[in-house]
Amino acid sequence: MVAPSVNVFRALGPQLLCLAMLFAAACSSTASTPAGGSAVGGATDGEGGGQPKVQRLVFAQVPIESESNEIRVLAGQTFLQIRPVYEYLIGVDAENGKYTPQLATEWKLEPDGLSFRFKLRQGVQFHNGYGEFTSKDLEEPWRQRTRTDFVTTLAGYWRDTLSGIEKVGDYEAVYHLKRPDGNYLLTMSEQRGSMEMFSKKNFDEAGQPTIQNPMLAGTAPYQYLDRRQGEYLRFKRAPYKHWRVTPDFEEIEFRFIKEPSSRLAAFITGEAQIATLPEDLLAVAEKGGGRIINGRAAGLRTFVPLYCCYLKDPKDPSKGPLWPDSPLQDVRVRKALAKAINRDALNKAYFGGKGTPMLLPHHHPTRPGWNPDWEKRAQEAYGYDPEAAKKLLAEAGYGPGKPVVTNMLIAPAAGYSGGEDVEEAIATQWRAIGVDAKLVTMDSGERDKLLRGLQLSNHAIVDATGSDMWTGTTNGGSTLGVRGRGVELADLDKVLAEMGNTLDEKKQDELWRKAGDIMFDQYQSLPLFWLPTQVVVRKDVVAGYSFPGSITGSWTHLYTIKAVK
Numbered sequence: 001m002v003a004p005s006v007n008v009f010r011a012l013g014p015q016l017l018c019l020a021m022l023f024a025a026a027c028s029s030t031a032s033t034p035a036g037g038s039a040v041g042g043a044t045d046g047e048g049g050g051q052p053k054v055q056r057l058v059f060a061q062v063p064i065e066s067e068s069n070e071i072r073v074l075a076g077q078t079f080l081q082i083r084p085v086y087e088y089l090i091g092v093d094a095e096n097g098k099y100t101p102q103l104a105t106e107w108k109l110e111p112d113g114l115s116f117r118f119k120l121r122q123g124v125q126f127h128n129g130y131g132e133f134t135s136k137d138l139e140e141p142w143r144q145r146t147r148t149d150f151v152t153t154l155a156g157y158w159r160d161t162l163s164g165i166e167k168v169g170d171y172e173a174v175y176h177l178k179r180p181d182g183n184y185l186l187t188m189s190e191q192r193g194s195m196e197m198f199s200k201k202n203f204d205e206a207g208q209p210t211i212q213n214p215m216l217a218g219t220a221p222y223q224y225l226d227r228r229q230g231e232y233l234r235f236k237r238a239p240y241k242h243w244r245v246t247p248d249f250e251e252i253e254f255r256f257i258k259e260p261s262s263r264l265a266a267f268i269t270g271e272a273q274i275a276t277l278p279e280d281l282l283a284v285a286e287k288g289g290g291r292i293i294n295g296r297a298a299g300l301r302t303f304v305p306l307y308c309c310y311l312k313d314p315k316d317p318s319k320g321p322l323w324p325d326s327p328l329q330d331v332r333v334r335k336a337l338a339k340a341i342n343r344d345a346l347n348k349a350y351f352g353g354k355g356t357p358m359l360l361p362h363h364h365p366t367r368p369g370w371n372p373d374w375e376k377r378a379q380e381a382y383g384y385d386p387e388a389a390k391k392l393l394a395e396a397g398y399g400p401g402k403p404v405v406t407n408m409l410i411a412p413a414a415g416y417s418g419g420e421d422v423e424e425a426i427a428t429q430w431r432a433i434g435v436d437a438k439l440v441t442m443d444s445g446e447r448d449k450l451l452r453g454l455q456l457s458n459h460a461i462v463d464a465t466g467s468d469m470w471t472g473t474t475n476g477g478s479t480l481g482v483r484g485r486g487v488e489l490a491d492l493d494k495v496l497a498e499m500g501n502t503l504d505e506k507k508q509d510e511l512w513r514k515a516g517d518i519m520f521d522q523y524q525s526l527p528l529f530w531l532p533t534q535v536v537v538r539k540d541v542v543a544g545y546s547f548p549g550s551i552t553g554s555w556t557h558l559y560t561i562k563a564v565k
Helices: 003-012 014-023 076-081 139-145 155-161 184-188 200-206 260-268 279-287 331-339 343-351 373-382 386-395 419-431 444-452 469-474 490-500 505-522
Strands: 056-061 090-092 099-101 104-109 115-120 162-167 172-177 222-228 232-237 251-256 290-294 301-308 405-409 436-440 458-460 463-465 525-530 534-538 542-544
Touching (some): 056 260, 099 104, 139 155, 139 162, 139 200, 155 184, 172 184, 260 279, 279 290, 279 343, 279 534, 301 419, 331 373, 331 386, 331 525, 343 419, 343 525, 373 505, 405 419, 419 436, 490 505
Parallel strands (some): 056 251
Antiparallel strands (some): 104 115, 115 172, 162 172, 222 232, 232 251, 301 458, 301 525
């Protein structure tokens, strides 16, 4: 069975895809991944001969929260800065977001049900003359991800799941699992971003890089060039014939510009040729020579996670919550906050009406576990109704003389521009029902420190993610993932733990629905919208850009950017 043939399951979401792969006899490909993406919106300027109008393509970006050349300290949206350099055993197709062979040409589940055999692509070269990618390079990435000081979200996963890697010659290896795991192939893939392949020889010589030293050599079409912290990050096209694709542009630079108006100015003047902009500035950019390009696969969504309500002892939920006095501990308060949000107004004001209302942040009708009953209950449960919200607060013991006091964190929303405006608008809507919603600004490093320490006990924020269903759920309010980022529910943890240990597709679907029921009824987070992942390009320089938009960090597959020539 060739790998692309199982991709029909991708429409049903990452979990079913993984299960389809698990039960496939083998997944293989006899051809390389297509070289780059097609022009978008009918543009064909990038076809044919000639040279790009610029050699260094500048991509004006929202600053990332944590900058580093060391994979060990990166997580979530910060992976944006390493994705152009590294490849994975299992890739993601730029055109449709489906899984595709990358550094592995085929893979299959072994008869023991606990091992996966991978055949590796031959002839793939590492950057900077570090030689050919072979099975000897597989173990160090895993070893680094199981270190106790590895702080990314999946460190615990790799320690608990993988027992070892058996090398079978230079181009074949068997990954041995400690237990059956329905998320293993997903976690190995580019979609989740957890097992980037780097050169063992480079690591042995240089060790872990720092912000001042280059990234470890990868195998992607672009390699690391240089960076200036807080200002830019640059990549250079591999100076040899890449096994997969030769990008049009010699260099690509992420230019970090905080203010949307400044990003727009850079775009209009031609200083930047690609930019991320809030909805109200996209029309201006179009009039200034731009064209909007959308990601090809649905996945970006925005919602309000509640930083509160952690379990004192996850192993013994009977010990109760860590912060019992937080008003957000009361499900009636969480429901009131949900019903106080005027989503239609937000959609029109900040997203140009392009947002599709959601019921749960990670469940969707095309994904596993969808319950049609949620749609029937949507209006009563989450529909905008300020008077009903006030009654819920009264039932919880709050009113004019004793308002709910909570905090809205003002910070950029990873994945799209203008998150701060949405946060302030939601806080204003909460005040309309009598909530004392305070606006809080803090340094991202301080915020992350407090989150890790479970110290943010009564806070909300507007977030956005393109992460897969499992990652989004476990890292947004579960003790199975990164704690501190959502309401922790013991019943949900039990369901997720059972889900992670089953390979049965039907059972997985049933468990996802059960998990969804719990999150829906408990108002674990406050849903907003599914969004198109959009970027604006200068049409006199960029002919097209194909990217899924469903991968955390959004701006992946830079090698597909086609030049006007």
